[in-house]
Amino acid sequence: MALVVQKYGGSSVADASCIKRVAQRIVATKKAGNDVVVVVSAMGDTTDELLDLAQQVSPLPPGRELDMLLTAGERISMALLAMAIANLGHEARSFTGSQAGVITDSTHGKARIIDVTPGRLREAVDLGHIAIVAGFQGVSQNTKDITTLGRGGSDTTAVALAAALEADVCEIYTDVDGVFTADPRVVPAARKIDRISYEEMMEMAACGSKILHLRCVEYARRFDLPIHVRSSFSTKEGTWVVSDPDSEGTEMEQPIISGVAHDRSEAKITVVGVPDKVGEAATIFKTLADAEINIDMIVQNVSAAATGRTDISFTLPTSDGPTALSALKKVQDRIGFESLQFDDQIGKVSLIGAGMRSHPGVTATFFAALADAGVNIEMISTSEIRISVIVGQDEVDAAVSAAHRAFDLDADQVEAVVYGGTGR
């Protein structure tokens, strides 16, 4: 008998009929002889509706109270799901994050899980019950206040519980059939990936693939827990995220490139005319770090000998742009740079593949494909298994398609079906 942890996102439980369908799926898993623990997000737009209510009473609601408010969303969906399962003749018990033993730090809105004590879940499962757990939420170790985990929180809850319960697999249900070689909305010929390594999946997540959050994949890797990303609208096998994707593969050689990710949510800031002195760059990035801004890529031009000045460009989440600009303006006199440029019309395109390690020609092929497609590269960054470029935002689609084709990722026919919206 296997222990399966399943996670259903907001679009999978958007209304009563969706909830009944998910209940049938859960019962089928139980009937197949598995113990089942289910993690569920809030229904469809509930979170947005609650945030809207909060905005109506306070422009800047306290984090503690916002967490108290938002956690009502999962409370509703999990209770309804437990009822729907009971209506199919199976015992189900819903548990809040706190009841399920999800212990976090006290950082409201983006708490980190610091311990998992799933005693009540274990007890329920041992009694043959199906346990339904609220995703995205926990209880702080010190203050005993309700916390939320922030982005990717429900996926992370599922992986954390699966690890603590030593589950055989964590199934993440979504509205597509799995992880694709590129976003099917951009590349209709994108193919579903059957198996992918944690490392590649983490790079995909970091580079704009929204199907799994970086944090949840990191957690799974730490505990070597297999994740199965699959559609809640079909019974097809999805994508397995595992430590060694080739161990059970039938292919003789792993593909060089696993997928092409893209991200339109970043902007670029250029600090123009920075005096070319030791420590100036350090001051700039210390300033940004103090403002809690995450920098992605950085490029420093070669200093022009005549002026003794250089330009430093970096990318960051577009939403952090105003904060970053105002933080930098405050140190302009001290550093002595000339001006700031802000460009939110950029996009990042990334090639990801563990095979890259042993294939030195990848960069050349990628850049040639972009050149043939008439796409200009503004910035470049690489890791051992990834090459990312910054291009103009209106050239992202062309760049993704060109790269996908250049590495023979195109399928013979369209595979992807997108069924609905996205959850949290």
Added chain:
Amino acid sequence: MALVVQKYGGSSVADASCIKRVAQRIVATKKAGNDVVVVVSAMGDTTDELLDLAQQVSPLPPGRELDMLLTAGERISMALLAMAIANLGHEARSFTGSQAGVITDSTHGKARIIDVTPGRLREAVDLGHIAIVAGFQGVSQNTKDITTLGRGGSDTTAVALAAALEADVCEIYTDVDGVFTADPRVVPAARKIDRISYEEMMEMAACGSKILHLRCVEYARRFDLPIHVRSSFSTKEGTWVVSDPDSEGTEMEQPIISGVAHDRSEAKITVVGVPDKVGEAATIFKTLADAEINIDMIVQNVSAAATGRTDISFTLPTSDGPTALSALKKVQDRIGFESLQFDDQIGKVSLIGAGMRSHPGVTATFFAALADAGVNIEMISTSEIRISVIVGQDEVDAAVSAAHRAFDLDADQVEAVVYGGTGR
């Protein structure tokens, strides 16, 4: 410095603007130098909407899960209220029933409070914070499951917390100015009662007055906790429910009658042709008790000598009618009664007044008033401070008006203003 517990019902927090208004009122109480603990119901129709969702996934949802679902309602309203208070520059902390220490038995849907351990509330108040508590909910002592308190639950939460915290007063905010001598919709000349005893208020509640639930008044009486029923839409003094309403009164004599209550929610069942033998009535009411049906009034006719049979009539909540009829049919052969009659076109009109004890003429005046109004009395029951009669449902208004006038309760001008709907 006084400690004030305030309770706001669903209509007082129906939307964002209502919540902001309530927040101002709470802050004003705090600024006046009081410590404040607030108990809040779910917003407006939230509970009905959640019940509707439950019905969509399951015709008979398990009590544990229904409680989990419904408690999301107060979680939303209390977090929003705390945010609105924070936005006015005051510290507020919301607490679930469980966090507030409302310990109950495990009877889902109508749990009883068995202990109150308000340590976290005390701590918050000692820090100068305003504590906001979810009404209507608690946590079961044995299973640690979330429970709801059933009808009157939020009022009872407020009174229970006020008692445990040794508050100076429990203010119950509602959409009318207080307790009236009769329902102002029936008797426009009804007057607001300034002070009333626990006993009279309990009789009023038991006889159909919906402003306070019997259970909450019982609780307050046990701890001798003053309740102040007042409008959340005005700053006028409302009605004080206390042990000795005349101690501070300016009137030389207490009124004979405090108020006239009515109730249209009962029905009458007549068991026709019961053999006049010892134990038959006992069997009938044992049968009803086993079916968990609460009987109100009972009348047994004098046995007709010729037949040796009698009729037994009793009243019960109309909603319990089908259950009662089917339970009785099952024992028809054993008891040997002839038939059952069901009449849901009845109403109960009750005169309540502690002064009745020393004024023997009340019944005569009451019955004369009803006779003058052409109202036929079907059943009668009395307590030390109450006289109730069953009349035809379409005669209830006339009976209430006639009684109100006969005991000089009519005000010189209309006092009552009804501001909105009702909460739970």
